[in-house]
Amino acid sequence: MALGGIKKLFRGLTRTRESLTTSLQTLVGNRPVDEETLEDLEVDLLAADLGPTLTREVIDALRVQAKKGSLSTADLRPALKELLMADLRDGKQEDRVVRSDGRPHVVFVVGVNGSGKTTTIGKMAAREKGAGRSVMMVAADTFRAAAIDQLERWSERSGADFVSQREGADPASVVFDGLQAARARGTDLVLVDTAGRLHTKVNLMAELEKLTRVARKVIDDAPDEVLLVLDATTGQNGLNQAKNFTKAATLTGVVLTKLDGTAKGGVTLGIRRELGVPVRMVGVGEGLDDLLDFDAEAFVDGLLGTAQDPS
């Protein structure tokens, strides 16, 4: 991670830290963990959107350790971190694929309305262009007003190729054209911007599934990745989103956006746990370079308000 990136993430995390002086930070001295400490901690975890179930599990696990007398306040932070990290560590995220067979690497970007899909595509394109790859954006959100213009603006900013049809066109046809063009041109990476859709809308989820089928028609095994863009301010509904989206188009990862705000995105822990879908990237602003790879430890530190100043 570039130094600029670390600073940026830290900026987000500092805010996080300011936002709640967590009970972990106010713990002084070293004494056995009592029920009151656990209750304070429970409030912190709930406030980070871990949800009541996961929170209860974590607190219960700590309580067991505390009862055995093996947990003092000084151990609390590492013990808690260990518990939360345990779920994130296994099944390490793979690196972004660079294909050797020359065919385009196809990424679908999906999610509910307004989560940050189009912006994330802009940032991803900038990053990959910066790494010397050719990138094509496919404007498959033909529904929302000016969505195509918005993406086009991002293609200009990032220097990515851009394929679109008019507003109201059939998104399946846009995907088909886009992938054919990408194959013909030998593009390295194709980013497909899909319309925001609530995961409960059966017809829209069916449409998404159809888009993946169309992609497969042009390129075997496409899409290579389906990224769910999740707004960090999302609460427990995020789990429903992930569940329904992965039914329509098997998710390969989550992009957690708007982490530059004060929300922690704790629901991603539940998503990871229950569906095994890892967070791959985080969005930390509205600029071209405000995208970072996910760092489990930094994320958990942010959740617990224990991020360390890197400077």
Place this chain on the structure above:
Amino acid sequence: MEAGYCRYNPLFSKVDRLGDCVLEGLSDRLSGVVRNLTGKGRVSEGVLDETLREIRMALLEADVHVSVVTALVSGVRERALGEAVLKSLSPGQQVIKIVRDELEKLLGAGENRQIDFAPKPPTIIMMVGLQGSGKTTTAAKLGLSLKKTGRYPYLVPADVYRPAAIEQLVRVGTAAGLNVYNHDGSATPLEICRTGILEARRKGFDTVILDTAGRLHIDETLMGELTELKKELAPKEILFVADSMTGQDAVRSAGEFHKALGVSGVVLTKMDGDARGGAALSIRHVTGVPIKYLGVGEKTSELEEFHPDRLVGRILGMGDVLTLIEKAEETIDQDEAVALEKKMRKNQFSLEDFRSQIRMVRKMGPLSGIVSMLPGMAQVKDADLDSDALVRVSAILDSMTNRERQQPQILNGSRKKRIARGAGRSVPEVNRLLKQFSQMKRMMKQARNIQKGKQGRSKLPFFGK
């Protein structure tokens, strides 16, 4: 009921994995508690706290902020104790009623949610909020809705940051037949708004809706821009547009926007999904301003008025339970219920009493779950109830004479034959009912003993599938 709730409970499928009954749907959990409460004549504070714990879980699951939950629950507890709920006939139902009351109160039941129009036009309405919450879409929706009530609105896109934000409003607005101030986005937001308002004045529009860029509440520069807009333009309404899927952060973001701007109302968007909308409680709690509208779709026509009572049901995920309680409250004759319970206690329960009990159940309609609300029948699980059985049993009981129902021991072969014919059932069925009735009486006796000690669960005759 169970299945209905699972749709909303994101963690439900973990039940199997963890075998953790805590994760059961609220409706189910609560009816469990209600059953316990109603089953016992008197209950302890401990049982009240158990009910409140379940309610706490439900609120947290619905994304109500943890501090708001704590405040709410302790308020409910106090009221429940103050109103001597525990001594009442149906404490569980009353606790739920108090919860519902409190939530509706917090959501502003009965308050004025109309847009406040300036005496001297144009009325200026400013949309503010976090990125992607739905401001631009809602600006157009609001314009359309006001136009339908006879206003003459003008839309002003003042988001110069997000790519194609101006085009977006121009397009949705125009498509909905609204007038939109079109510009190239090269001026500052303040200049744009000023010119837009002048335009509106000149053309005789009576309402101006300003669409501002999404921003983080901790972005000092951009928040400063909004306070300046407020100072210079003196909008009559500042509407905070919030995504209904927001979690715990809602308290923080809404609180900061309110602190900086003094917002006058809230619009909760994307309510067409399955978000429980607990954020509404958090936002109300920190701002105290009315929720004026709900966004219920992407189309410009999809804006609705806000009804606190409906949202409460949704937040608690217990529409079913509430309906059930209402129905029960309407239909059950409290005195009759008390008398029946007394008889059960004294083991004087006759076929006649059984018949009135079944009548009460049937009066409430074919809803499952109601039986459990009847005194003494607390342990019947919803699924155990078979309403066909109810009809059959009623028919047989109806064919008996009063005396036969009071003294079933006089029922000989010819009486049974007559009853069977009258009910359109067979004699063995009549026999089975009698046998099961005596089992039921035995069970009631046991239940009385059990209730003194541990809770037991047994099936009632006739209702088993």
